[in-house]
Amino acid sequence: MLSIPMPTIIQPRDERTQPARIVAGYPQTPLRNPRQPLVKRSPTLSELSGPLEAARRVKLLGGDIAGHGDKQAIGQLIHLKVRVLDEDGAPVGGTLVEMWQANAAGRYLHPNDDDHAPPDPNFYGAARLVTDESGRCELRTVKPGAYPVPTRDGWWRPPHVHFSLFGKVWLSRLVTQMYFPGEPLNGQDRILNAVPDTAARESLVARYLPPTGDPHDALVFEHQIVLRGRAATPVQP
Amino acid sequence: MMIPTGEATIGPFFPPRYVDQGANDLTMFDGRKAKGEAIWIRGRVVQEDGAALENLIVEIWQPDADGIFRHPADPRHARADPDFLGWGRAATDDKGGYVFRTIMPGAPEGRAPHINFMLMFSGLMRILKTTLYFEHGMDVVLLAVPASRRELLMAKKQGPGSYRFDIRLRGENETPFFGD
Ligand SMILES: [Fe+3]
Numbered sequence: 001m002l003s004i005p006m007p008t009i010i011q012p013r014d015e016r017t018q019p020a021r022i023v024a025g026y027p028q029t030p031l032r033n034p035r036q037p038l039v040k041r042s043p044t045l046s047e048l049s050g051p052l053e054a055a056r057r058v059k060l061l062g063g064d065i066a067g068h069g070d071k072q073a074i075g076q077l078i079h080l081k082v083r084v085l086d087e088d089g090a091p092v093g094g095t096l097v098e099m100w101q102a103n104a105a106g107r108y109l110h111p112n113d114d115d116h117a118p119p120d121p122n123f124y125g126a127a128r129l130v131t132d133e134s135g136r137c138e139l140r141t142v143k144p145g146a147y148p149v150p151t152r153d154g155w156w157r158p159p160h161v162h163f164s165l166f167g168k169v170w171l172s173r174l175v176t177q178m179y180f181p182g183e184p185l186n187g188q189d190r191i192l193n194a195v196p197d198t199a200a201r202e203s204l205v206a207r208y209l210p211p212t213g214d215p216h217d218a219l220v221f222e223h224q225i226v227l228r229g230r231a232a233t234p235v236q237p
Numbered sequence: 238m239m240i241p242t243g244e245a246t247i248g249p250f251f252p253p254r255y256v257d258q259g260a261n262d263l264t265m266f267d268g269r270k271a272k273g274e275a276i277w278i279r280g281r282v283v284q285e286d287g288a289a290l291e292n293l294i295v296e297i298w299q300p301d302a303d304g305i306f307r308h309p310a311d312p313r314h315a316r317a318d319p320d321f322l323g324w325g326r327a328a329t330d331d332k333g334g335y336v337f338r339t340i341m342p343g344a345p346e347g348r349a350p351h352i353n354f355m356l357m358f359s360g361l362m363r364i365l366k367t368t369l370y371f372e373h374g375m376d377v378v379l380l381a382v383p384a385s386r387r388e389l390l391m392a393k394k395q396g397p398g399s400y401r402f403d404i405r406l407r408g409e410n411e412t413p414f415f416g417d
Contacts, residue, residue: 026360032284100255113250227242
């Protein structure tokens with residue numbers, strides 16, 4: 001069947017929905033972010049195309065990372081329902097989603113993490129999968145713990161999950177973090193609160209779904225991620 | 238209209254296994270060799286004080302040797318090299334160095350040959366986007382950059398099939414980044 005590709009339109013974002021680049025109390029940010037004004041350009045085909053098949057270049061890990069039986073990770077088991085949409089609200093199916101997080105004690109299995117908290121031999125903390133046609137993917141994991149940032153001035157990261165997504169074009173590539181509702185540390189986190197717009201900030205917090213018995217052993221959260229891009233309106237000949 | 242999700246830093250703990258073995262070699266895909274001239278691109282990424290940045294994630298996106306993108310938005314995509322994906326990922330080493338093995342890109346319609354770069358790192362709240370060029374030319378993206386800074390986007394030829402593209406995130410000779 002002949003499919004006419006629908007071009008993607010990318011428009012500038014409302015800057016208030018995006019984090020500040022230089023963040024008070026986050027000492028690396030003033031050393032690493034450009035001083036010069038960012039160059040404005042009109043996107044061309046090069047930026048309005050992008051890797052649709054990144055998942056064929058990397059090893060997928062699946063979405064069940066909590067372990068089972070004797071090998072189950074320590075912590076509150078959670079079931080995370082993620083939905084990936086574009087700016088039209090249309091599902092973004094078939095896109096690579098990379099997720100990583102700390103264990104229940106707030107420790108990453110990464111050489112950069114120090115020994116403030118114990119590793120969990122049954123938890124590596126990374127899921128890599130592809131969204132289905134409805135833009136969904138499901139993760140079975142444990143709730144990450146909070147952890148102190150080595151600024152030594154009382155900054156703790158609230159429980160959060162990191163996400164990296166691709167979408168349909170180069171400019172829809174996204175690296176973001178998801179937070180949990182009702183966490184006391186959310187209100188003072190320097191990264192979450194770098195987003196000035198309240199609604200945009202709140203959209204980074206997952207929604208807690210009341211227990212229904214399915215699954216019976218995990219708390220369920222859902223989270224929506226909106227990638228940049230809208231489908232161009234088809235022009236009638 | 239929905240509001241695009243807010244970006245955040247990739248942080249210091251991006252899983253090392255997400256920088257897959259071979260993900261920085263675009264000349265091979267599914268065990269087959271892409272057509273065109275294979276080239277090396279090497280560079281070093283530093284911050285304002287000159288410190289080399291380790292574990293910074295670099296991703297590239299480019300067309301094939303004929304300047305065709307492997308994407309349906311390219312009217313010529315049906316003729317794209319089936320053995321070239323156009324995307325790669327690398328992480329910097331302890332000296333801030335990254336390396337890609339790729340194919341010299343052809344010129345896409347209306348553009349000079351170029352490679353799109355993205356940088357992700359702890360302390361970067363937003364992905365930083367820049368573009369590598371091989372020489373000055375008529376190119377709408379390059380011409381959007383102030384003339385005095387365009388040279389900073391030129392890869393330096395080091396030898397046959399070998400180029401250098403150093404990136405300075407902030408400070409003197411700061412690499413131009415695009416605000417999109
Ligand atoms: Fe984190």
